[in-house]
Structures are given as structure tokens and as C-alpha cells.
Amino acid sequence: MGGSRVPVPRLEGVSREQFVQHLYPQRKPLVLEGIDLGACTSKWTVDYLSQVGGRKEVKIHVAAVPQMDFISKNFVYRTLPFDKLVQRAAEEKHKEFFISESFLQATCKNISSYGHQRALVERDEKYYLRSLGEDPRKDIADIRKQFPLLEGDIKFPDFFKEQQFFSSVFRISSPGLQLWTHYDVMDNFLIQVTGKKRVVLFSPRDAQYLYLSGTKSAVLNIDNPDLAKYPLFSNARRYECSLEAGDVLFIPALWFHNVISEEFGVGVNVFWKHLPSECYDKTDTYGNKDPTAASRAAQILDRALKTLAELPEEYRDFYARRMVLHIQDKAYSKNFE
Numbered sequence: 001m002g003g004s005r006v007p008v009p010r011l012e013g014v015s016r017e018q019f020v021q022h023l024y025p026q027r028k029p030l031v032l033e034g035i036d037l038g039a040c041t042s043k044w045t046v047d048y049l050s051q052v053g054g055r056k057e058v059k060i061h062v063a064a065v066p067q068m069d070f071i072s073k074n075f076v077y078r079t080l081p082f083d084k085l086v087q088r089a090a091e092e093k094h095k096e097f098f099i100s101e102s103f104l105q106a107t108c109k110n111i112s113s114y115g116h117q118r119a120l121v122e123r124d125e126k127y128y129l130r131s132l133g134e135d136p137r138k139d140i141a142d143i144r145k146q147f148p149l150l151e152g153d154i155k156f157p158d159f160f161k162e163q164q165f166f167s168s169v170f171r172i173s174s175p176g177l178q179l180w181t182h183y184d185v186m187d188n189f190l191i192q193v194t195g196k197k198r199v200v201l202f203s204p205r206d207a208q209y210l211y212l213s214g215t216k217s218a219v220l221n222i223d224n225p226d227l228a229k230y231p232l233f234s235n236a237r238r239y240e241c242s243l244e245a246g247d248v249l250f251i252p253a254l255w256f257h258n259v260i261s262e263e264f265g266v267g268v269n270v271f272w273k274h275l276p277s278e279c280y281d282k283t284d285t286y287g288n289k290d291p292t293a294a295s296r297a298a299q300i301l302d303r304a305l306k307t308l309a310e311l312p313e314e315y316r317d318f319y320a321r322r323m324v325l326h327i328q329d330k331a332y333s334k335n336f337e
């Protein structure tokens with residue numbers, strides 16, 4: 001089964017009842033077409049957003065190359081007024097740059113990729129906004145609060161209960177920008193308001209092939225992976241879809257996703273709680289902190305590993321293997337598709 005490719009199913013005109021009763025329980029990604037999203041899909045042009053969205057300062061990721069890399073940190077955080085961010089992300093050629101030529105030269109010494117060489121010759125910069133709450137450390141993003149004048153333009157799919165709502169987040173990006181593969185712990189409707197993007201997803205079951213570092217996969221180049229470094233990646237089954245204005249992608253919690261904006265585009269994603277509220281980490285503002293029971297179990301495992309380290313290698317290996325078998329027997333789901 002390894003390495004196969006699966007198109008994400010697309011369904012048109014799904015009702016709340018159909019989603020809640022039949023589709024949601026399957027916990028698989030799905031593109032919903034023809035959902036009533038309000039006037040945003042036609043109204044949210046660059047001019048309109050920069051006039052009505054206002055001048056509030058937003059924090060953005062800025063990268064000199066399209067593929068953002070959390071390992072080498074080839075991007076920087078900057079702030080811009082919202083209207084300027086929209087204009088900068090949409091413009092074809094930039095007049096102003098955040099990343100200086102000397103910074104580029106310095107990073108190019110370490111990163112000998114084609115993208116970086118090109119960035120030096122044809123100077124470009126990519127912008128990415130993931131909107132935050134009023135006080136990013138405490139508050140959860142809700143575009144209806146941070147951008148009240150835009151609230152009336154957008155309707156969120158009414159496919160979960162109001163008490164389950166967690167956050168709504170602007171996702172605005174330059175054409176070409178690629179966001180690394182990661183998972184979030186909330187259920188998610190990724191609403192493509194304008195522009196086009198490609199989304200590749202991997203099942204939580206394939207976590208073993210993704211070389212995780214926290215919530216992110218170290219395999220950045222999913223289209224041409226370094227298989228000498230990441231040999232297991234070729235076993236991961238790749239689910240893929242292309243989103244256009246008006247499409248809504250259901251990303252179930254824990255499903256990995258990698259996003260490339262094919263055009264300048266505006267997206268909004270809505271996170272909601274699948275589990276009872278008390279299961280989630282109360283300090284989580286981004287929707288990506290593991291449920292508290294998972295974090296506690298991971299801490300206990302670290303303690304178990306320290307205890308195992310008291311044994312000599314031969315014994316440690318034997319008892320570690322027995323513990324793995326015990327975990328597989330007791331905790332793995334028997335529900336394989």
C-alpha cells in the first residue's frame with residue numbers, strides 16, 4: 001500500500017445532517033463544494049481587503065524562497081499593517097524587501113539549494129499571514145473579533161455546535177509559498193476564499209514515515225524527497241486536492257497537511273473541538289498543543305525510558321521491545337481500514 005496517491009473526495013451540496021451523520025464520523029479529509037460562505041468569495045479583492053480590513057499590525061512570516069524551512073529557519077518574523085500585507089503578498093514584483101541581500105548571501109552559504117541561488121539573482125520575497133488573537137499569548141484568533149468589518153462577508157459552515165468552536169484564522173500567502181507538513185489537534189474547515197492552493201495530506205497512521213519533530217515533518221520537499229535521508233517517506237500514502245475559491249477542505253484533527261499556494265490567495269480556517277473541552281490544553285492558543293492526556297502519557301514514557309536506562313544495553317533492548325509489543329497490543333486501534 002506504501003507510496004500510493006489518493007485524490008481527496010469532492011462532494012457538492014452536502015447538508016448539515018449528511019455531514020454530521022455520515023461523513024464526519026469517517027474522520028477522513030473531504031472537499032466540500034457549494035457551501036454558502038457569504039459574499040466573501042466575490043468581495044474579498046486586494047483593494048477591498050486593504051480598505052475594509054484596516055491597518056491593524058499583523059505578524060507575518062517572510063521568506064526569500066518559496067519553501068519555508070523550520071529546520072534551517074530560512075524565514076523571519078516581521079510586522080506590517082494588514083492592508084500593506086495584503087498588497088505586498090499580492091504584488092508580482094516587490095519594491096521593498098525585509099530580507100537584506102547580506103542575510104541572503106549568508107544563508108546561501110549554508111543552504112546550497114537551487115531556490116536560494118535563484119533568490120540571489122532574481123530577488124523575491126514570500127509572505128505568509130497566520131492571524132493571531134488580540135494578545136497572541138493569551139487570546140485565540142477569531143477573525144470576527146480582529147476584523148469586525150469583514151465579519152458580515154463570511155459565513156462559516158454550520159456543521160458543528162457553537163460550543164465546539166475554537167478559532168478562526170486568516171491564511172494569506174504569496175503565490176508559490178509552501179507551508180511545511182504539520183498536524184493540528186482540532187478539527188478544521190480550511191475555507192479557500194480566493195486564489196488556488198494545493199493541499200497534500202497524510203493519515204495520522206503514517207506518522208511513522210514522516211520523520212516528525214514535534215507537530216512538524218522534517219521532510220520539507222515532499223515532491224522530491226531526499227530518500228537517502230528519509231527512506232521511510234516513500235511508504236507514506238499521499239492524499240491530494242486542489243482548492244479553488246469557494247471550496248472547503250475538512251481536515252480531521254491529527255491529519256498531516258502540506259500547503260502550496262498556487263496563486264495569491266486568501267483563506268480562513270475554522271478550528272473546532274472534536275473532544276470534550278476538558279481534554280484540551282487550556283494554554284493552547286494555536287490549536288496545536290497535544291491533548292493533556294497525550295502530553296501526560298508522553299512524560300510518563302520519558303520517565304520509563306530513564307528507568308530502562310538503568311539496565312545494561314542487552315537487557316534494556318529486550319525490555320524495551322517487550323514494552324513496544326505491550327503498547328501495540330493495548331493501545332493501537334484494531335480498526336484498520
Ligand SMILES: O=C(O)CCC(=O)C(=O)O
Pocket residue numbers: 171172173179184188190257259267269
Ligand atoms: O492554508 C494554509 O495556509 C495553511 C492551512 C493550515 O495549516 C490549517 O488550516 O491548519
Ligand SMILES: [Fe+2]
Pocket residue numbers: 182183184257
Ligand atoms: Fe494546519
